[in-house]
Amino acid sequence: MMEGRGYRRTGFILALVWFFLSIFPLYFVLVTAFKPPLAVSQGPTYLPFVDFQPTLQAFRDAFAGLRGDFWGPIVSSVLVSVTATALAVLLGAMAAYALVRFEFRIRLLSGVIFAIISIGGFLLLNGLWGLRVPYSMAIVLVLALVVSVLANRLPLPGPVMKNDDVTFWFVSQRIFPPIVSAFALYLLYTEVNKLGLRLTDSFPGLVLAYTAFGLPFAVWLMRDFLATLPVEVEEAALVDNIGRFRIFFGIVLPMARPGLIATSMIVLAFIWNEFLFALLLTSGKWQTLPILLAGQNSSRGDEWWAISVAALFSIAPMIVVATILGRMMRSGLLTGSIK
Amino acid sequence: MRSSAAKRDGIKHAFLWPAFLVVLLISLFPLIYALTVSFQTMRIVPPTPPRFVGVQNYAEILQSGRFWGSMWTTTVITVLSVVLEYVLGFALALALHHNVPGSSLYRVTFLLPMFLAPVGVALIARMIFHPYLGPVNDLMRALGLGNVPFLTEPNLAMAVLIIVEVWQWTPFVTLLMLAGLQSLPAEVFEAARVDNVPAWRRFWDITFPMLLPISVAVVFIRLIEGFKVIDTVFVLTGGGPGTATETLTLFAYNEGFKKFNIGMTSALSFTFLIVVIVFGTVYLALAQRLTRRYA
């Protein structure tokens, strides 16, 4: 169409410009990984063999573990991120489905009751009676949940929270600045450690924290994607008396594939790059890539070649993921799946 | 009828509770801990026994110029970056959706910045914007502008921080808007084309409104995450000069992890939480109204 062409050209130029802006820093990183120190300290250089003689020294140093164990964090990051992402997206999509297809009514007062019992109970058990943190928490959690769920059945006065508020609650978990939560979570984990269940510097501990970390995104994003799905297909299945879980896994999820993939990628990216919790909750065995990357910012100064190598390895698996995703996102492959 | 509906509805709990429990498990103790500590003076160095002081920490924060300064800085950086990210990201998603030449390559490369750890992006940005050894100033020198003090002049430093954030997070918007675009039913657009609706109207009257829900979600998430920006600032400027580029999370980080003033940090975190929740609720209410009007 005629008037489409002007927009297409603008779009093309925009995409091209953005392409160069995105790529140039990455190109610079790639090239810097091969630079000898003088090629950095004497001014910017851009072209290998023209501006400077490339060398593999930075790579050799990295593999030899000169600036920290190299392979451990890579393995660690991959295992933890993939597992946590899978769990977060699965549980998050389930929760999102519930929020989209059903109605929840939670009285504010029962929420307040929960808060009072959990906070007050914890202070009582741990502060006054000196019961250990994990036990206090467990008791308080169960008690508060049971009481507030029962309380919800009663016709209590006050406003009622609906689905949107529940979603908001999930997302609000992300607002809290991670400083104190990381410290407090570390405290909790070490307390549980003392009881014999190893949570710090362990796979389960890290995956648990990261799943909780990724759930708010998963819930929030999947909720919008699932909301756009036509409800008739499910209702038809319901009439045929197919169970909800089968509907969910057999019909809904496949229909929501673009959203599912996009959400998984977002969650994966966030977990892959998370730094603060990884720093506190890991020690020698499960350190992840962001810690290795931060370690390149050493007091010896910005050794740009070392930073570049670490950054390259940090992004390499992600390039694979992005490529796979990019292929799947080709328009036409997925839009037709709805019909 | 009632009982089977209730039984049908009962399954909703099986869907929701696993997620709910996991989040609760991880977040409840830190919340309780932070809340109780925020009403005490608790320092680990020098080791002082905690003392209950009521709302003194909160009062100190609300009266602290440094707190309000960091709120202002954080707000400016976040709002400006998110606006830019949204506009750019949406435009790029449209371009990709309509398959401009090179799309298959772009689909991969556009996503990359988002997958780099923020601390990595910050280090790379430090390389690139280095006043003497970096490419950007090389370009500036070539253009005759001399060595621009990108990281030491407060306004320029803020601009650099915004640029870095936009560079890294526009892919986030692009990805989600693209997924949204691809989920739109095709026949609405076909009908509009048959009716000879011009492209501009097609966009404003059909595409944009239908994508409002996802737009709201994307902007909201970016705002919340953006408010916590710390790595970029930490590496590029250290919060300086003075406290000109100090964001809230950096302020909290220094209080909590350098000075180990846990009581103050907790109070800071809660104040921040309240502010953002208030702001978020207002935002969502406005967004609801906007969505309802359009859709």
Add this chain to the structure above:
Amino acid sequence: MKKLLLSAALTVTGGAAVAQCSPDYTGVTLTVSTQNGPAIASALAAAAESWEARTCGTVNVVEFPFGELYPKFLTAMSQQTGDFDVIGFVPAWLPDFAPFLSTMPAELQEGSDWEDIHPTYRERLMVWNDEVKSATMDGDMHMLNLRSDLLDNPEEQAAFEAKYGYPLAPPETWPQYLDQAEFFNRPDQGMYGTAEAYKRGGQQFWYFFSHASAYTNNPNNPGSMFFDPETMDAQINNPGWLRALEEYKKALDFNPPGALNNGSGDVRPLYAGGTVAMNLDWADSGVLRATEGGDAAEGTVRTAMLPGSTEIWNHKTQAWDTFPEVVHSPFLAFGGWQLGVPADSANPEAAWDFVKEVISPAVSGTAIVTANSGVNPYRFSHYDKLDAWSSIFTPEEAESYLGAQRASLDAPNVALDLRLPGFFSYTEVLEIELSKALAGEVEPQAALDAIAAEWDRLTDEFGRDTQLAAYRASVGLPPLEN
């Protein structure tokens, strides 16, 4: 690989392998932690190899980003997690860490190895509250790094003397330092006068302290550099500090562009690559230039003690004291990495044995001449072995390098770094106000007054008496008689 060969060799030398473990720590695994390598971590890894061979124990070296070391160690120790058996940390953190560290066993505090450690480290840096809580594994101080290709050049010498009226030589006073920086500041030739750190969060305050020690560390009033040793009033806004700040700021004119954003790591490659004529830094700059400076830098490294002054501020008389000769007050910036054993470690004996291995004359003697080890001399035996440096330095370079360090340690008016509980609280306001003053946003005196006010407030908040006692201990003064 080496470990494998080593242990294979040991087993091959007979079933008497068991007798090789002395003392026997089979089955013991030590977790040793410090900043990301190669500096310090590689030295620990090297010591680990020899220790494992000797004792049949195992060592696991865990590294963390430097910026996160303090919170990581403090959270682990304060919660008594037993995560770490040995930690490599910064001496300025000793007051905060001391309650959680175990004391060095008495056997390590005697003998010729003990005496070999320079007394400035042995009796002052490693001690807190009269107990030896840590072991120096590295000696750090700020020095001037110079270039012989400039200083020994006859044309430069003639031109300099013509312009300034005295011979070109390593600067003895700070005004001389500024003169030289100005002389060599030639932007059109791509060379600048000097390089110092100015960035907030880039360890800049140590550079500021180095300027200040010459004017504030008065030999007539020992320990009065940072605080009044009797009242704990902050001294940081006295005229001595003001002069230091003005000179520190003046040096910006002779730094490469963008110096305001330079951290300590940035000044090294500038000197190594020849972009600047000299710099103020730790010993790393010299080694870096010698190993990575390229052919143009061959043999040109010279090191000198920090400039001093003939005038030092006297806080009691509120006037300047003049001295007939230049008094050098070399500043032991940073102090040098320390090894400590957390009190909650599960293997304290083995841990201290490992510490002994790392600081032993043999192991440390190799570490100081190993590139990238990050270990600088701190034992008498280190300074005497000039030829051990031949792989890095020419003989003249080695002599200059070691001579400057030894002279700094031996100087009668050597100035120790600030060590106080709540260190980061004090330095945070210092960094903020300093960066404002450097950027020209506030006047130097106003910035210093603001710092002094906040320091006094912090002292009161932490408890003036405890802080005073801690400060007196850190500068080697006996407790106040009451």
